Amino acid sequence: MKVAAYYNIDDIRTEDRDLPELTDGEALIKMHSCGLCGTDIHKAVHGTVKPGTVLGHEVGGEIVKLGKGVEDFQVGDWVFLAHHVPCFTCHSCQRGHHTVCRQWKETNIEPGGFSEYIRLSPLHVKHSMVKLPDDMTFEQAAMMEPTACALRAIERAGIRPGDSVMIIGTGQVGAILLQLAKAWRAGTVIANDVSEFRLEMSAKLGADQIINGARENMKQRVMEITEGRGADVIFVAAAVPALLSQAVECAAKGGTVLSFAIFNEGTTVPVEANRICMDEVSLIGSYSSTPFEYPTVLELIHRKVIDVESMITHRFSLDQLDQAIKTATDPGEKCLKVMISPA
Ligand SMILES: [Zn+2]
Ligand SMILES: [Zn+2]
Structure with missing residues (x-):
């Protein structure tokens, strides 16, 4: 599968990697749209992630494979997914601060959103994947994370x-x-x-x-x-x-x-x-979002209370991620939201 791997701001490579293997309770998602987030740009510009990292976490996609024991979803479902899952029980979670939970930071999607396919752990399948209504687009789904x-x-x-x-x-x-x-x-x-x-x-x-x-x-x-x-x-x-x-x-x-x-x-x-x-x-x-926001943002975007389509000013493919970041950071560009698609 094709991924956009970050080495440094001037070296973002399209690489061919093995499809992740699934075990029980997991899901494999084909990415259709992934938003370029301000935090992706911050990480890329300031080099705060390891070379070879696949950035991206605002994903709209389709389930192509499920591990044993997943009951709430089916292959072919269109979904939104998010990258972190809180534990819901620690000191911070109990006080409503789920985004500073230790587990929240440790959990992630594999390898990242800027990839043709993404593996989700059982925790993600349970808490941070949401099935889309039939008339919702992958781009609308990708806007759910920033809206959350x-x-x-x-x-x-x-x-x-x-x-x-x-x-x-x-x-x-x-x-x-x-x-x-x-x-x-x-x-x-x-x-x-x-x-x-x-x-x-x-x-x-x-x-x-x-x-x-x-x-x-x-x-x-x-x-x-x-x-x-x-x-x-x-x-x-x-x-x-x-x-x-x-x-x-x-x-x-x-x-x-x-x-x-x-x-x-x-x-x-x-x-x-x-x-x-x-x-x-x-x-x-306020930092990031939690599973508590996802049902509400699904409604808000689906009912067009929040107009996310008008915000999307640029679209690039995975192998143009370097160009996408340049566009988003160029003050001369009329750029608000950039979407990345597999091809
Ligand atoms: Zn984001
Ligand atoms: Zn916690």
Whole structure:
């Protein structure tokens, strides 16, 4: 089978590897669409994974083989799958933090999403594979994982109807966050980015107000839009440390700032300390997604509450993964979401 193997940012090879063997309870999936995630790009650019790694984890595919004892699925089923499975019982899981569970990080699909075929363990078959309705596409399925990540962030931020919401960084997850905020009946939703293209897309996807951070004073504009209160909920979905500090400045009293950005290790960020105690601004985070989000995102995408099709701007094949990453990281490209297909 064909895989796209990562060696370094300038060396991504198409390799021929053996089809994984199945044992009891496992499944073999033929990949039809795999989204290129911001975390894939981060790993590729910063070289944080071993040479030979097959990246990719946002998969829509078809079951081509099942191990003994799998009862809930059949060969031929179209499915969504995700790469990590929490244990549901450890200290972190019991407290609702399933994405910091040790097992969650240790589990993975084999060899990765950017492969013609993918083997799923019994744990994955049980918890992180979802059968698709007949009229759902593989690309919609591949958008379930990033939508699940955004949904978890929306739920952790606790948006109430009428809240003013700002999304700083309207890339692939920011564009979903803003649609979810609208669906959660937020009041004014503000899209904040430095890319004209992404801001245009944000307006199309339902943002009420646009701030171009390259040309406008963020705090001044937020205060104008919110009658001097600041935004009730702010998502930071761009890994620029200064933006996190600014977000704390722009939050309303009693508001919430949620960091959805993965910074370089060791990054520290100054925040005005009294905003946390005296203004009761909460600074929280949300990382990745869990099986609890999958049934909801399936509904949201299937019913087109979240328009994922309009977000897909580029399509590449497995052997063009290097080009796909270049496109996604080129600020001159009008790129929001990249999909990879086997051929
Ligand atoms: Zn992802
Ligand atoms: Zn756990």
